[in-house]
Amino acid sequence: MYYGYFNGTIAPTDKLAVGITDLGLLRGYGLFDYFLTYNGRPFQWDWYWERFQNSASRMHLPLPLDKDATYSILMNLIERSVEAGAPEDVAFRFVMTGGYAPDSISIVKPNLLILTEEIHPTPLIQYEQGIKVILDEYVREMAEVKSVDYKRVILMAQAIKSAGASDLLFQKGGEISELSRSNFFIIKGDKLITPNRNILHGITRRTVMQLAQTDFEIEERPVLLSELYDAEEAFTTSSTKKVLPITQIGDLTVGDGHAGPKSAFLLERFNELVKNW
Amino acid sequence: MYYGYFNGTIAPTDKLAVGITDLGLLRGYGLFDYFLTYNGRPFQWDWYWERFQNSASRMHLPLPLDKDATYSILMNLIERSVEAGAPEDVAFRFVMTGGYAPDSISIVKPNLLILTEEIHPTPLIQYEQGIKVILDEYVREMAEVKSVDYKRVILMAQAIKSAGASDLLFQKGGEISELSRSNFFIIKGDKLITPNRNILHGITRRTVMQLAQTDFEIEERPVLLSELYDAEEAFTTSSTKKVLPITQIGDLTVGDGHAGPKSAFLLERFNELVKNW
Numbered sequence: 001m002y003y004g005y006f007n008g009t010i011a012p013t014d015k016l017a018v019g020i021t022d023l024g025l026l027r028g029y030g031l032f033d034y035f036l037t038y039n040g041r042p043f044q045w046d047w048y049w050e051r052f053q054n055s056a057s058r059m060h061l062p063l064p065l066d067k068d069a070t071y072s073i074l075m076n077l078i079e080r081s082v083e084a085g086a087p088e089d090v091a092f093r094f095v096m097t098g099g100y101a102p103d104s105i106s107i108v109k110p111n112l113l114i115l116t117e118e119i120h121p122t123p124l125i126q127y128e129q130g131i132k133v134i135l136d137e138y139v140r141e142m143a144e145v146k147s148v149d150y151k152r153v154i155l156m157a158q159a160i161k162s163a164g165a166s167d168l169l170f171q172k173g174g175e176i177s178e179l180s181r182s183n184f185f186i187i188k189g190d191k192l193i194t195p196n197r198n199i200l201h202g203i204t205r206r207t208v209m210q211l212a213q214t215d216f217e218i219e220e221r222p223v224l225l226s227e228l229y230d231a232e233e234a235f236t237t238s239s240t241k242k243v244l245p246i247t248q249i250g251d252l253t254v255g256d257g258h259a260g261p262k263s264a265f266l267l268e269r270f271n272e273l274v275k276n277w
Numbered sequence: 278m279y280y281g282y283f284n285g286t287i288a289p290t291d292k293l294a295v296g297i298t299d300l301g302l303l304r305g306y307g308l309f310d311y312f313l314t315y316n317g318r319p320f321q322w323d324w325y326w327e328r329f330q331n332s333a334s335r336m337h338l339p340l341p342l343d344k345d346a347t348y349s350i351l352m353n354l355i356e357r358s359v360e361a362g363a364p365e366d367v368a369f370r371f372v373m374t375g376g377y378a379p380d381s382i383s384i385v386k387p388n389l390l391i392l393t394e395e396i397h398p399t400p401l402i403q404y405e406q407g408i409k410v411i412l413d414e415y416v417r418e419m420a421e422v423k424s425v426d427y428k429r430v431i432l433m434a435q436a437i438k439s440a441g442a443s444d445l446l447f448q449k450g451g452e453i454s455e456l457s458r459s460n461f462f463i464i465k466g467d468k469l470i471t472p473n474r475n476i477l478h479g480i481t482r483r484t485v486m487q488l489a490q491t492d493f494e495i496e497e498r499p500v501l502l503s504e505l506y507d508a509e510e511a512f513t514t515s516s517t518k519k520v521l522p523i524t525q526i527g528d529l530t531v532g533d534g535h536a537g538p539k540s541a542f543l544l545e546r547f548n549e550l551v552k553n554w
Binding site: 004006013014016017018019020022023024025026027028029030032059060093095097098103104105106107113115117120141142147148149150151153154155157158 | 281283290291293294295296297299300301302303304305306307309336337370372374375380381382383384390392394397418419424425426427428430431432434435
């Protein structure tokens with residue numbers, strides 16, 4: 001059983017509910033974050049908290065808790081969940097909305113929800129074979145804020161499935177930004193290249209760039225669709241995907257079509273880091 | 278006391294709550310609609326239902342109820358609310374989300390919420406003096422679908438207040454679309470002009486155009502910012518605003534700066550229609 005926190009109350013997640021005047025529900029006004037624990041400790045907590053704070057500030061939502069109080073809640077939730085039979089490591093989901101609005105439009109006080117969830121690891125076969133994504137002409141509004149606006153990928157679910165793909169790769173006017181919930185990298189020789197605009201600045205992206213810096217020349221810059229043609233490898237990063245090879249982008253086969261050695265090298269580095277977290 | 282319906286259950290609205298795996302809450306995936314009753318009867322029900330159906334279809338959400346069943350629920354909710362002390366006329370709010378998602382991303386079955394609410398009439402002084410709006414370079418994503426995406430106006434709340442304004446007027450590249458939750462019209466001589474792109478096709482907009490057709494030449498077409506300079510009058514339409522004069526747009530005074538006679542004429546026509554609804 002998994003436990004969650006909602007505005008001061010801790011309870012099993014299936015017992016938590018949100019009143020119907022919530023501005024997340026009525027107006028899509030909310031932000032979220034998501035991260036895992038390793039060895040029972042929240043991974044990159046400092047960075048996640050910093051991002052959550054920034055997102056909240058950009059959306060004019062005052063944080064009801066400070067960093068230490070939030071960390072205590074995380075520890076409390078892990079403890080209760082583990083006591084109730086959950087494994088040592090969990091995923092945390094933060095959702096903070098504009099709160100209850102009697103007039104259905106004005107912010108009074110945010111609602112903050114912190115959930116523990118089961119981790120769903122990416123299937124091994126996807127690491128071995130790489131995934132397919134399809135291109136979508138789209139840019140997420142306020143991409144740098146981790147808002148709850150994920151309409152696009154839900155809207156496109158059938159198109160993704162029909163193409164035998166796993167996700168969307170967003171581009172606009174020929175410039176690539178990100179996948180629907182993860183970042184994008186290409187490798188050419190010793191160059192590791194990743195878009196720097198219209199993206200969410202992923203914590204796994206940041207971690208991977210840090211891990212790569214001794215072996216790669218890192219370029220954070222606009223990346224054009226045309227650059228995919230001579231990319232040796234491509235991969236996506238997120239907390240659950242880690243470093244996941246992309247071998248097919250629409251009709252284009254990336255490199256030789258196999259999950260490449262350089263992505264595998266970075267994944268290994270990442271796995272070492274989290275093993276000792 | 279006001280009553281609401283949620284997935285088959287009818288209860289006072291303050292007793293209704295939504296579980297925390299709802300895709301509206303987690304992913305901003307939801308749509309809504311809003312309309313009033315006059316003389317106890319839902320105003321333009323046929324048109325609202327048609328629009329709700331279209332929005333649902335565009336967002337790939339199967340409707341859990343048909344038109345007749347929904348109408349019965351509306352009547353039931355009015356009856357209960359009136360018995361519990363509510364006035365004869367209420368506002369209805371529909372919210373339909375992607376439903377509960379165990380994996381936090383896939384649609385299984387939508388959640389449908391139908392609420393009765395107190396009507397908050399627009400203050401008389403706003404009809405007499407007209408309102409001020411400020412320009413905002415923005416287009417709502419999938420503007421023609423009444424989704425719950427109203428982030429922008431909440432984000433801009435402080436800017437609106439600082440300017441002493443009531444709302445935003447969206448424009449992009451010099452082309453006007455709509456206010457944050459209502460449509461936009463200008464009047465020049467006997468011409469009634471309203472944008473036809475990147476807008477929600479409002480039911481009040483449609484009603485006003487129908488009421489205006491004997492006295493005005495109606496132009497539904499792209500409207501440029503430059504056309505505001507020689508507009509005699511401007512107004513906005515929505516179910517609660519009806520026909521509400523706009524006398525100031527950013528630094529620009531519309532016409533002579535007073536609520537004009539032609540807007541007043543259309544408001545009168547509208548009030549006559551609803552009086553006998």
